[in-house]
Amino acid sequence: MPETRPAVQLEHISRHYQMGETYVRAVDDVSFSVAPGEYLALLGSSGSGKSTLLNLMAGLDRPTSGSILANGRNLAELCPLELARYRRDTIGMIFQSFNLLPRMTLEENIELPLRLAEVERSERPGRVREALDRVRLTHRIGHRPAELSGGEQQRVAIARALVNRPKILLADEPTGNLDSATGETILALLRELQAHLGMTIVMVTHERPLAERFADRLATMGDGKLLSLANSTQGAMQ
Amino acid sequence: MKPQDLTGLAVRNLREAMLRNALTTLGVAVGVASLVAMLSLGVGLQQLASKRLSQSGLFDTILVTPKNNFRMGRPQREVASENTPPRPLDEDARHEMEKLPNVLEVYPQIRFYTEVRFDNKPYSTVVAGMPESSQNSGAFDGMQGHFFTTSTADEAILQIEFAKDLSTNPPSLIGQDLILRYAERQALPAPASDSSGDGGDKSGGFSVVPKELHLKIIGIVETEPAAGYGGVGNARLLIPLATASTLRAAQVNDLREIVRGSNANKTVYGSLSVRAKKPSQVEALEASIKNLGFNAFSLLDASKSLRTFFSVFDLLLGIFGSLALAVATLGIVNTLVMAILERRREIGVLKALGAADSDVQQLFFVEAGVMGVLGGIFGVGFGWMLGRAISFGTNVYLQRQNLNPIELSSVPWWLVILALIFAVVVSLLAGLYPASRAAKLNPVDALRYE
Numbered sequence: 001m002p003e004t005r006p007a008v009q010l011e012h013i014s015r016h017y018q019m020g021e022t023y024v025r026a027v028d029d030v031s032f033s034v035a036p037g038e039y040l041a042l043l044g045s046s047g048s049g050k051s052t053l054l055n056l057m058a059g060l061d062r063p064t065s066g067s068i069l070a071n072g073r074n075l076a077e078l079c080p081l082e083l084a085r086y087r088r089d090t091i092g093m094i095f096q097s098f099n100l101l102p103r104m105t106l107e108e109n110i111e112l113p114l115r116l117a118e119v120e121r122s123e124r125p126g127r128v129r130e131a132l133d134r135v136r137l138t139h140r141i142g143h144r145p146a147e148l149s150g151g152e153q154q155r156v157a158i159a160r161a162l163v164n165r166p167k168i169l170l171a172d173e174p175t176g177n178l179d180s181a182t183g184e185t186i187l188a189l190l191r192e193l194q195a196h197l198g199m200t201i202v203m204v205t206h207e208r209p210l211a212e213r214f215a216d217r218l219a220t221m222g223d224g225k226l227l228s229l230a231n232s233t234q235g236a237m238q
Numbered sequence: 239m240k241p242q243d244l245t246g247l248a249v250r251n252l253r254e255a256m257l258r259n260a261l262t263t264l265g266v267a268v269g270v271a272s273l274v275a276m277l278s279l280g281v282g283l284q285q286l287a288s289k290r291l292s293q294s295g296l297f298d299t300i301l302v303t304p305k306n307n308f309r310m311g312r313p314q315r316e317v318a319s320e321n322t323p324p325r326p327l328d329e330d331a332r333h334e335m336e337k338l339p340n341v342l343e344v345y346p347q348i349r350f351y352t353e354v355r356f357d358n359k360p361y362s363t364v365v366a367g368m369p370e371s372s373q374n375s376g377a378f379d380g381m382q383g384h385f386f387t388t389s390t391a392d393e394a395i396l397q398i399e400f401a402k403d404l405s406t407n408p409p410s411l412i413g414q415d416l417i418l419r420y421a422e423r424q425a426l427p428a429p430a431s432d433s434s435g436d437g438g439d440k441s442g443g444f445s446v447v448p449k450e451l452h453l454k455i456i457g458i459v460e461t462e463p464a465a466g467y468g469g470v471g472n473a474r475l476l477i478p479l480a481t482a483s484t485l486r487a488a489q490v491n492d493l494r495e496i497v498r499g500s501n502a503n504k505t506v507y508g509s510l511s512v513r514a515k516k517p518s519q520v521e522a523l524e525a526s527i528k529n530l531g532f533n534a535f536s537l538l539d540a541s542k543s544l545r546t547f548f549s550v551f552d553l554l555l556g557i558f559g560s561l562a563l564a565v566a567t568l569g570i571v572n573t574l575v576m577a578i579l580e581r582r583r584e585i586g587v588l589k590a591l592g593a594a595d596s597d598v599q600q601l602f603f604v605e606a607g608v609m610g611v612l613g614g615i616f617g618v619g620f621g622w623m624l625g626r627a628i629s630f631g632t633n634v635y636l637q638r639q640n641l642n643p644i645e646l647s648s649v650p651w652w653l654v655i656l657a658l659i660f661a662v663v664v665s666l667l668a669g670l671y672p673a674s675r676a677a678k679l680n681p682v683d684a685l686r687y688e
Contacts, residue, residue: 060681081595115239116597
């Protein structure tokens with residue numbers, strides 16, 4: 001029986017904070033849900049609140065009000081340890097600046113989530129190779145991030161995000177530091193992985209054309225509010 | 239995270255900032271070294287003092303004397319109240335004491351004034367009988383010649399000052415003979431008119447007969463072995479105790495005993511030395527001897543005072559040694575706080591990948607602990623070497639002063655373990671603040687950090 005419960009469901013989510021004398025409403029009463037296996041793009045200009053919303057979905061930040069249901073649990077009510085477990089077991093994250101640890105080899109970088117998840121040592125090399133296979137970088141396993149191009153580094157970051165077999169992949173401007181051609185390759189790879197693994201992807205981007213091409217739905221943010229939520233005709237057709 | 243993964247990651251992190259972490263670890267090592275060196279000197283001095291004093295018999299020996307009605311010119315209150323006749327300190331009493339538990343040996347103090355003839359010249363001196371156990375007292379260490387060949391040999395060891403009186407070249411005396419002239423005590427038969435009625439056990443006193451004994455000089459010793467305490471005068475001529483007792487030389491207490499009516503045929507000692515197997519058994523043994531009806535005296539309080547002194551001395555050395563370690567802990571705090579600033583983004587990534595606050599805290603804690611363990615290991619090594627160096631320097635100085643070398647520093651196993659534990663505990667305490675600060679980092683802020 002196919003899963004009908006949303007992968008992530010946001011209900012009247014707000015994230016406000018004080019910055020100096022200014023009260024910032026980074027996310028203001030946003031509600032929507034993401035279906036399992038869906039590829040959602042969060043669009044908006046800088047400061048529109050899309051990254052804050054992604055951090056809330058990742059359990060890296062807590063909402064001021066509202067609830068975020070993921071895996072049937074309200075993230076707003078989880079204790080710090082449960083949130084860490086949620087990030088470890090349910091979420092995979094990729095970032096604009098890749099955030100690979102420069103001192104570690106690709107293998108060690110990708111193994112890091114497995115260490116945190118206390119996966120048996122004997123099982124780890126196979127899982128690392130499998131993840132690297134998916135991003136077609138097995139031959140660079142012993143290299144360090146600095147020896148790779150930007151696109152390759154982002155592929156390694158994707159492999160690291162995938163290695164714990166998460167249900168939800170959250171991408172924060174994954175093409176922001178890449179040229180357009182490489183950016184396209186990365187988004188194509190994400191789409192391919194989503195199709196193969198049936199993951200839910202939520203991607204923050206400000207590149208609408210790319211989002212139109214690869215995502216299933218586009219959520220547009222402005223001043224912390226959800227301005228629109230529409231199907232992407234191109235992405236949905238792929 | 240599993241402990242081995244945590245440790246692996248911590249060691250890896252430490253290796254990345256190799257120079258800084260090595261210098262911090264070196265700081266810990268210097269701190270531990272200073273602590274170990276200080277305490278090793280304290281322990282060494284304590285062992286040296288304890289060894290010398292226990293070898294001298296001061297702390298494991300009880301001086302036993304008969305209960306007198308008068309002592310140092312004042313009446314003894316306890317005897318007066320008991321109103322019991324004093325027991326003679328004779329062979330029976332000696333055997334009785336030998337049978338008491340934890341007794342190592344019982345030997346009499348035999349010392350007497352004598353005239354020595356050497357090279358046809360007379361010399362007055364005091365002779366002392368040395369028990370065989372005195373060989374291990376330390377006083378004969380480094381002596382010229384050797385100790386008595388047997389316990390009944392007609393051999394003599396000279397105290398260096400006496401040897402200098404005999405010859406301008408003391409070592410040349412070894413192998414030569416000297417004549418000991420002493421007063422032998424010979425018992426007289428009891429007079430028939432003895433009216434006491436118990437004359438069967440009493441003699442008629444004793445006569446003093448001059449005698450001579452040829453002794454071979456076999457050694458020269460620097461200082462007189464104390465062999466306990468309570469001896470009369472400084473003995474400058476030492477002979478085996480068994481030889482001394484067969485001489486039946488007149489003792490200072492003989493007159494008192496004959497007046498008291500003791501049997502002159504029986505040997506009555508002025509005092510006996512009872513040695514316990516361990517200094518800790520002295521107190522109980524002293525009480526047992528008092529129960530037998532004798533006076534007993536030991537330097538128990540002095541021994542306790544010595545232990546108290548060294549405890550305080552060690553504590554002070556430990557405090558001074560710890561100061562360097564305290565400075566080293568500041569180094570650890572500084573290094574780890576710097577590491578947090580540098581690795582802020584990395585902490586954010588770890589948290590984004592699912593690391594709990596406790597994982598991050600433990601990671602920094604283990605890093606502090608690893609620095610502590612390594613610093614501790616190197617520190618113990620450095621401390622040991624420092625102690626050896628001080629010991630070596632001292633011995634070079636002592637040898638230049640024509641003094642015997644001493645073992646000044648000592649690193650017992652408990653000090654090694656204590657120093658390692660101390661280094662790790664102090665390092666972990668130093669890691670407490672940075673680790674908790676790293677754990678509390680907001681992941682969103684940390685990821686944004688450039």
